[in-house]
Amino acid sequence: MTNQQCNTSRIAGVQFTLYPMSDNFVDIILSALDEVDQSKVWKETDDVTTCVRGKIVHIFDVTKAIFLHAAKTGEHVAMTGTYSIGCPGDNEADVYMAESDAPANAPQLANAPQRAGCKFAIHPLGREDYMDKIYEQIDLSKARGVDVSAAHYMTRLDGDVQAIFDAMEDAFEAVQQEVSHTTMTFTISANSPSNQ
Amino acid sequence: MTNQQCNTSRIAGVQFTLYPMSDNFVDIILSALDEVDQSKVWKETDDVTTCVRGKIVHIFDVTKAIFLHAAKTGEHVAMTGTYSIGCPGDNEADVYMAESDAPANAPQLANAPQRAGCKFAIHPLGREDYMDKIYEQIDLSKARGVDVSAAHYMTRLDGDVQAIFDAMEDAFEAVQQEVSHTTMTFTISANSPSNQ
Ligand SMILES: [Ca+2]
Incomplete structure (x- = not known):
């Protein structure tokens, strides 16, 4: 296996889960999924994670929109996941790569501030x-108007949800x-009683 | 940076979060933390994640025990996290590397079945x-009595919580x-209404 082979498919994907810390977690999840336009991505869900695949712009658009819709309930909600690109053999969703680049959920998220x-x-x-590449992207995050701090094994971002997802x-x-083959793992939390 | 340099410190760590999908999430988290012996690990918590560092055996013992204590409430609970080892410069918890190898929570978990x-x-x-290494460990998981299946970008394990953590x-x-520098990201879910 060489990096050259990885470049033959630039489909990206994310395995993620939304966690509403609420007795109403089912309704909050279903409502968020219902309100978000997922027409530009391939999707598969089971009881552990949801997988969404397509262009980078769309997998970030969909995850950001689902998190924002859940967070606006005011409940403590979190989302975790891993974005991936260049995984050898990942090409089943090639049909979705023909979608236009316009993020489907950007209009309805235009005025949705949420820390x-x-x-x-x-x-x-x-x-x-690889470490050089990690440091490069940390510098990039600093330029985007979110507060950046170091944590063990991870980088912390604080700010508006849209700015955080945009920085990632x-x-x-x-x-x-x-x-060619890159993964990014993340955990985002809103309305936490420990961070008011 | 070379792999040789990474080997000077073999402390491991995990950034994780416990998610009880319940209005009582604070009590469930605090109770789980209270019941788990974390004396053999270095620990730091904020509103997004908890970081635990020490010997591999202890970081898995602590995460497994916290998840099991939360799951036994019967609520839908999940835990996600990333284990890391060999991260350049990671040595602040060297004092914990002197702990004995006996997992602190093994006795109380001996009879705690939980799917x-x-x-x-x-x-x-x-x-x-690196791909060869991934395939080697997937074979290892198969030998441990958990059901192993492939998912996009990830490997799925179904079975008893202790067998799952042991396989990981x-x-x-x-x-x-x-x-030398390896990370492992995971999401584990119990008592899900989608998997009864
Ligand atoms: Ca309740």
Whole structure:
């Protein structure tokens, strides 16, 4: 396996789960899914995670929108997941790669301010020089208007949900241009009683 | 940075979060933390994640025990996290590396059956031959009495919680012996209304 082979398919994907810390967790999840336009991504759900695949712009658009819809209930909600690109053999959703680049949920999210805290780590695979790529993307995040701080094994971002997801998307986009197989794991939390 | 340098510190760590899908999430989290012996690990908590660091055996013992204590409430609970080892410069908890290898919570967990579903992915960093290492550990999981299936970007494990964590620990242990800097991301879910 070489990085060259990975480049033949640039479909990206994310395995994620939404966690409403509420007795109404089922309704909150179903409502969020109902309100979010997922027409530009391939999707599969089971009892542990949801997998969404397509262009980078759309997998970030969908995850951001689902989190925002859940957070606006005012309940303590979290979302965790792992974005991936360049995984060898990942091409089943090639049909979705023809979708236009316009994020389907951007209009309805235009005025949806919501603060959150997030930790993420980016893992460029199969490269000896991977730490340089990690540091590059941390610098990128600093430029995006979110508060950036270091945590063990992860980088913390605090600010508006959309700015946080945009910073992660920019970091993921930048690193995957240099490293064919890249993953990014994240945990984002809103309305936490420990952070009011 | 070389793999050689990573080997100077073999402290491991995990950034994780427990998610009870219940109005009583605060009590469930605090009770689980209260019942679990964390004396053999370094620990730090904020509103997004908890970080635990020490020997591999202890970070898996603590995360497994916290998840089991929360799951026995019968509520739908999930835990997600990322185990890491070999992260350059990670040595602040060296004092905890002197702890004995006996897992502190094994006795009280001896009879705590609990079914769960889990997805995990292992990411050996800084090596060109990383995919071989991933496949090796997937074979290892198969030998441990949990049901193993493939999911996009991740491997799914179904079975008893202790068998699931043991399989992940064995995989992490095996891969980190070959690849100095390794991370493993996981999501485990119990008592889900979608998996009864
Ligand atoms: Ca209640």
